[in-house]
Amino acid sequence: MKIILTLVSFLLLYFKVSLPVLATFNSTATYHSLSFSIAEQNPPQSEIEELPFQVTNQNSVPITVKALDDSGVQKIFLYYSFNFGPWILFDEAQSGQYQFNFSAPQGDGLYSFRSLAVDIYNHLEDKEEDFFSSQLKFDTTAPTSNLIIFPATHSSLSATLDNNNPLFVQDIFIPQSVSAHLDFAFRFRSQDIAEYNFFDVYLTDSSGENILEKILTYGNLDSSNLDHDSGWLHLSRNLSHLAGKFFKLIFRLTDLNHDSDTTSVLEIADLQTHLLDSRLPLNPDLNLLVTDLGSEIIDYPTLSPLEVGENIVSVSATDSAGNSELPQHYPIVVLPDLVINRVDKYAFTLFNNSLTQVLDLSNLTYSLNNSSPLTIDSSQLSPLQSLTVFFPSTQTTANLKLFQDDNLVTSFQADDLDNFYWQRQFSGLGPWLKIASLPTVNLESRLSVSKITLTISGLATTLADMSYTIDYQDAAGDQQIFGQILPEQIDEQGFVSRDFFLGTCSSGGTCVPASGLSKKFMVTFSNLAPQEFNFE
Amino acid sequence: MKKIFILLSVLVVIVFATKSARALFSSQAKTASLTFTTGNADLQISADSQNWSNTLAVASNHNNMSSGYSSSQDFYLKNNSLSPISLKISVRLEDFSPTENAPAWPIIGDKIHITFQKLIGTQWTDVATANLKDWRDSTQDIDTLSQNTASQYRFQVTLDDVDNTHAGQSLSNLSFKFTGLQSP
Numbered sequence: 001m002k003i004i005l006t007l008v009s010f011l012l013l014y015f016k017v018s019l020p021v022l023a024t025f026n027s028t029a030t031y032h033s034l035s036f037s038i039a040e041q042n043p044p045q046s047e048i049e050e051l052p053f054q055v056t057n058q059n060s061v062p063i064t065v066k067a068l069d070d071s072g073v074q075k076i077f078l079y080y081s082f083n084f085g086p087w088i089l090f091d092e093a094q095s096g097q098y099q100f101n102f103s104a105p106q107g108d109g110l111y112s113f114r115s116l117a118v119d120i121y122n123h124l125e126d127k128e129e130d131f132f133s134s135q136l137k138f139d140t141t142a143p144t145s146n147l148i149i150f151p152a153t154h155s156s157l158s159a160t161l162d163n164n165n166p167l168f169v170q171d172i173f174i175p176q177s178v179s180a181h182l183d184f185a186f187r188f189r190s191q192d193i194a195e196y197n198f199f200d201v202y203l204t205d206s207s208g209e210n211i212l213e214k215i216l217t218y219g220n221l222d223s224s225n226l227d228h229d230s231g232w233l234h235l236s237r238n239l240s241h242l243a244g245k246f247f248k249l250i251f252r253l254t255d256l257n258h259d260s261d262t263t264s265v266l267e268i269a270d271l272q273t274h275l276l277d278s279r280l281p282l283n284p285d286l287n288l289l290v291t292d293l294g295s296e297i298i299d300y301p302t303l304s305p306l307e308v309g310e311n312i313v314s315v316s317a318t319d320s321a322g323n324s325e326l327p328q329h330y331p332i333v334v335l336p337d338l339v340i341n342r343v344d345k346y347a348f349t350l351f352n353n354s355l356t357q358v359l360d361l362s363n364l365t366y367s368l369n370n371s372s373p374l375t376i377d378s379s380q381l382s383p384l385q386s387l388t389v390f391f392p393s394t395q396t397t398a399n400l401k402l403f404q405d406d407n408l409v410t411s412f413q414a415d416d417l418d419n420f421y422w423q424r425q426f427s428g429l430g431p432w433l434k435i436a437s438l439p440t441v442n443l444e445s446r447l448s449v450s451k452i453t454l455t456i457s458g459l460a461t462t463l464a465d466m467s468y469t470i471d472y473q474d475a476a477g478d479q480q481i482f483g484q485i486l487p488e489q490i491d492e493q494g495f496v497s498r499d500f501f502l503g504t505c506s507s508g509g510t511c512v513p514a515s516g517l518s519k520k521f522m523v524t525f526s527n528l529a530p531q532e533f534n535f536e
Numbered sequence: 537m538k539k540i541f542i543l544l545s546v547l548v549v550i551v552f553a554t555k556s557a558r559a560l561f562s563s564q565a566k567t568a569s570l571t572f573t574t575g576n577a578d579l580q581i582s583a584d585s586q587n588w589s590n591t592l593a594v595a596s597n598h599n600n601m602s603s604g605y606s607s608s609q610d611f612y613l614k615n616n617s618l619s620p621i622s623l624k625i626s627v628r629l630e631d632f633s634p635t636e637n638a639p640a641w642p643i644i645g646d647k648i649h650i651t652f653q654k655l656i657g658t659q660w661t662d663v664a665t666a667n668l669k670d671w672r673d674s675t676q677d678i679d680t681l682s683q684n685t686a687s688q689y690r691f692q693v694t695l696d697d698v699d700n701t702h703a704g705q706s707l708s709n710l711s712f713k714f715t716g717l718q719s720p
Binding site for chain 1: 576577578579580581589590591592593594597598599600601602603604611613617619621623630644647648668691693695698699700702703704705706707708709710711712713714715716717718
């Protein structure tokens, strides 16, 4: 054997050849223990438990979802739609009772709910979109009731604000002795959250600089929905506390992301200011405007018939969410169409309170201090006009009674007519005021600065003659100051004061005192006797 | 003795006949001692490129799959051959429980798809894809590895749309067998 191997080696070396290969080398590696299986493919099913109410005035409500699956439920998603808008994920629950504490992320409004379950194999529930099977209206705002008597002060206004036109200003004046309220509807569309994009509604003084009160700040509160549309909402605010004032109503749109592509639009509609005059004629056309932002009104206030005299009208409404309006009390004085307006020792005045009716006076008589009926010469009286009826003789007291076809219409008793006269605070209406019949006139001298001050007290606003003259002398001869006391210059106490400079003033504002002023001044006011003031 | 001579004669004929043939792998022969050194091929697999072996158990199985299921596991293959040879790597699925799996193969065998990917640079590139049934019935080449080189691969499982006709079916005790064949 050894000889054979030696021979083979010799042959191999001699011919310098390699050993031939008859098969290639190979090796294996295995990736083992693999298994595959298919799970059951039935999707889970979920259902929102029936809500115990359809409308709520709570800020949040619990929502419970039931779910079933052949293998097991992994989690449940709760979606909501605000006012039939897109479905938005509110939250997900992974175990337990699948209960959500829904907090109305977009504020008051109608919410639809939809649940979708996922099983442990990630099968998502397949369910039709249904806005109506589970709905809940959130309404946390009480309704507002407002009395409406007169038409709106102006026709309904509307405006549209955007980034290029972010401001809307409306001047408003509310007369004295009336109450008023503001109404408007708005729709706000925004593609940003309230932190960057919102609008304000507020009242300022007449300068527009000083805010009297804020009415509303509104923006999109839901950061998960950047396509906000508030829908049309309606708002009312009582403005009675601003009676007699001039002010501005301002809508201001604010966009802090000027550089972004997002836009916002505020639409304003039906902007009106309603006035309510608390002095009403008989049978006023009195209406109630009851509004609610979120839900329907289920308990409307009712108006009791108004009677002649003072009335307190209380109104309060309740909406279906259970929000009750705090009662509002409106003091209203209802007077007959024809009233006694002013009484002095010579005459009394009749006033037609009606806004539209011409009153027939043909069957009107009056008695004076229980006298037999006396006739009135005029046959009719136009709306909001006065008629002076002179007494047969001068009176010191006057117990007046007005009769229409022998029926007592109104009466008034005035006394001390030698020194006073009586009149209502406002033309035709309002409480009676006893006013000194002879106003007091005074003149104060500050001749060192060439000024004098005229004061008149005990003034009524309806004196027929409100003119005054001040006569004096200077180096140039006789001089006279003439003027009128205007009603708006008289304060509530019947007092008025006017300053006068005695000299000449150029158009440039330079004033030169008069020289050679006399010390005596003669003042004449109305039909009163002239009074002399001597400053020697 | 006669047989020895016959064998020797055959050997001599072969040597002469293949004088010009080249060896497909290198080997060395030392004439001084008249000893022969032969090579080997060694394909190894690893989950982490640290611990190498000829077998690797799956990290996790693919049970209770549903439509859209997708899962993957990374692994490494290395040509650990002693000889300076390249290995051409092919893959095939082996079923070690054919009896138990027989009912499921026609139902879900073509629903489960296996893709092998190779990491080239920073990109994963598909190198072979087929459904499970095809992997069982045919072999696919996925790569060639030089001696002492390793590459990272990804084993990716996806599932077609399935319904309840496929539910409850399972295939188990399967192995992917990687064969490294000496490459010329």
